[in-house]
Amino acid sequence: MRKYLPRRYYSEADRALMWDRWQKGESLHTIGRLFERSHTSVRRILAETGGIRPAQRKRSRLALTLSEREEISRGTVAGHSIRSIATALGRSPSTVSRELHETIYRSLFIQARGALKKELLQHLRSRRTMRRSRHKSLKGEGLGQITDTVSIRERPAMVEDRAVPGHWEGDLVFGSKNSQIATLVERHSRYVVLVKVDGKDTKTVINALIKQAHKLPRELYKSLTWDRGSEMADHKRFTLETNIQVYFCDPRSPWQRGSNENTNRLLRQYFPKGLDLSANSQAKLNAVARQLNERPRKTLNYETPAERFNQCGASTG
Numbered sequence: 001m002r003k004y005l006p007r008r009y010y011s012e013a014d015r016a017l018m019w020d021r022w023q024k025g026e027s028l029h030t031i032g033r034l035f036e037r038s039h040t041s042v043r044r045i046l047a048e049t050g051g052i053r054p055a056q057r058k059r060s061r062l063a064l065t066l067s068e069r070e071e072i073s074r075g076t077v078a079g080h081s082i083r084s085i086a087t088a089l090g091r092s093p094s095t096v097s098r099e100l101h102e103t104i105y106r107s108l109f110i111q112a113r114g115a116l117k118k119e120l121l122q123h124l125r126s127r128r129t130m131r132r133s134r135h136k137s138l139k140g141e142g143l144g145q146i147t148d149t150v151s152i153r154e155r156p157a158m159v160e161d162r163a164v165p166g167h168w169e170g171d172l173v174f175g176s177k178n179s180q181i182a183t184l185v186e187r188h189s190r191y192v193v194l195v196k197v198d199g200k201d202t203k204t205v206i207n208a209l210i211k212q213a214h215k216l217p218r219e220l221y222k223s224l225t226w227d228r229g230s231e232m233a234d235h236k237r238f239t240l241e242t243n244i245q246v247y248f249c250d251p252r253s254p255w256q257r258g259s260n261e262n263t264n265r266l267l268r269q270y271f272p273k274g275l276d277l278s279a280n281s282q283a284k285l286n287a288v289a290r291q292l293n294e295r296p297r298k299t300l301n302y303e304t305p306a307e308r309f310n311q312c313g314a315s316t317g
Helices: 014-023 028-035 040-050 066-077 082-089 093-110 114-121 202-213 233-241 254-267 282-293 305-316
Strands: 165-174 179-184 190-199 223-226 245-248
Touching: 014 028, 014 040, 028 040, 066 082, 066 093, 082 093, 165 254, 179 202, 179 254, 179 305, 190 202, 190 282, 202 233, 223 254, 223 305, 254 282, 282 305
Parallel strands: 165 223, 223 245
Antiparallel strands: 165 179, 179 190
């Protein structure tokens, strides 16, 4: 009767030794005998990278160190703002903020268990039971079909730091029965506009966006950042009729429209997945947007988006 050896799990040290012997020209059989395994066990490891030793992993100089993470933890407990912590560390506020979202979500998705986990996940806006990869776009259709795009990387610096009003992020939120809503968020104030859209084809979407653009003062609508969904294929007509420049995110990079993505998650409290969005009138969408715009935001020093947006209108009037 043939005797089967238990499966061998190779440590990092084992793999390093395996690659050392392989690079010295030893055979698979010889290396296998070193670990008391057959040559096929060794071949399985080496074949993962085509027999080429993978580069040694190095910690990025941009990654937070353990001491920096401890400083963030102490600063948070002491009640310091994200910006003050970032200034003390010489880091970007977004880096500190991202470290704190990550900490919260990891505690929920990894450390929490059983009934406690179910209870905590109910308080998440998306109510997901598993963390979605940040590299996975929520919209995988239509990428690469749009021509003559202007990359988000060419967006002026004044748009990036949110200091100047009038720069918007946009997207479509989808429901059942091929229904959708266009969501627009002004970056400076986080002011939200919801637009009823009767179809996701580019003609229908662009027509709706043009109509909405004409309702706002030119000073408060200077640019629009969108992802690469096919609904924006006719973006040049939008720019021609509104004089509003459209910038496009990198493929599969929804976090480049962070304000808009956050708003879309908030909207799921009002429009859960699987709901037919076409049943909502524009008046209903306006009412939901009003609730979001009248909610105080910590990022706005507890002002509401409506208050901040109205201040923008007064300063440009």
